[in-house]
Amino acid sequence: MFRIGITGGIGSGKSIVCRLFQVLGAPVYDSDARAKWLMSHDVLLRDELTAAFGSATFDATGQLDRVYLARVAFTDPTQLARLNALVHPAVGRDFEAWSITQEIVGSRYLLKEAALLYESGAYRQLDQIITVFAPQPVRQMRVLRRDPHRTPDDVLAIIGKQMSEEEKVQRAEHVIYNDDEHLLIPQVLTLHEAFSR
Missing domain, CATH: 3.40.50.300 (P-loop containing nucleotide triphosphate hydrolases)
Known part of the structure; x- marks a missing residue:
């Protein structure tokens, strides 16, 4: 059974990507x-x-x-x-x-969702990693819309404490672009089909 990690910075859209995988029948562990x-x-x-x-x-x-x-x-x-x-x-x-x-x-494969997948060492338990990527301005806007109690400085402080998106992308075997320019569903379907073989 394939064990896949899914990570990304705050506001990248990990949760929505995981929900799409769940709709396709993949079990997801929410760390x-x-x-x-x-x-x-x-x-x-x-x-x-x-x-x-x-x-x-x-x-x-x-x-x-x-x-x-x-x-x-x-x-x-x-x-x-x-x-x-x-x-x-x-x-x-x-x-x-x-x-x-x-x-x-x-289950043919499962997903482990974790913001701190690399930082915690949890990636060692997994076969492959997916990084959900979105540019910082998009992520910041999403978090402010989702969490109205946060300020732009709050969000930047959180982003500053997390591993950079660039490093996560470099370390991952797969990248899902959730940048409001690429369609999410085809990207998820492609990976689902690959993992289900």
């Missing part, structure tokens, strides 16, 4: 959504988060205090690296278990 779920439900990860960031990481009802964790981790690069060092391996374990299930049910 960000699973990371959020695991932080609340994976017992080992919960214990590690509490040990690393203190008892305030979870509130009195046992729910993850995302505001607290964001304040502690996302303002300090050292603490962010510490958080990632706990969450990324948990996501990796979860993905491996999910992949086995997909193989059992007979």
Whole structure:
């Protein structure tokens, strides 16, 4: 079974590309959504988060205090690296278990969607990578339209912390251009047919 990674910077359109693959019957693992779920439900990860960031990481009802964790981790690069060092391996374990299930049910290939596919080392679990590419002005406009609470400077700050699109394109085996000039569906269909053989 082929294991394909799909990545791209904020606003590139990874999610819409993944939805197109899902319409074609491809199973998609959403790393960000699973990371959020695991932080609340994976017992080992919960214990590690509490040990690393203190008892305030979870509130009195046992729910993850995302505001607290964001304040502690996302303002300090050292603490962010510490958080990632706990969450990324948990996501990796979860993905491996999910992949086995997909193989059992007979999937020809699967997709793992992750913004930080290279940065987290998750690309090592995969056979090939697709980068969804869009120019920075297009990405910035999309994010501002999608997230009206963000400012242009917020978006530029996020883009500045991510691996450059050029490097992602160079490292990927496949590129899907979601730049408002190329049609998405034919690009996805071509890859789907190749992966399904």
